[in-house]
Amino acid sequence: MYSFPHDLLQAQREWYAVYGQLADRTSSSTAAQTTALRRRLHRLSVQVSTHPYWEAHTGRAPAARMALRELARS
Template identity: 55%
Template structure:
């Protein structure tokens, strides 16, 4: 990977994961749905995602890093 994934992007993915889990446990919560949408937008429009850096492998690495941050 030529460009390391920024910590704020990993943090946003970690928050997205947590919010998604909360929404799964509490369906119908408008505030959680709004938060998930805002986080999704933040993740997808982050400046890191240029034509050179976006690949499925990098996206999977971001998800792996976010899970690792919460694992222990």
């Protein structure tokens, strides 16, 4: 259905990994660790959302974004 560039798929997979690390934080996590993870998550969000791939899929972008998310989770 969609053929995603490797770097876009990798960035989405990393996004889920970082999000999971933030969600699984323990009380022993430091504020600096949390800040670093949040910054990384923000950078990945920008990387995914502004990827040139989306310019070619403007009309189908919502469906393509959902497909990317599903593929990255699997």
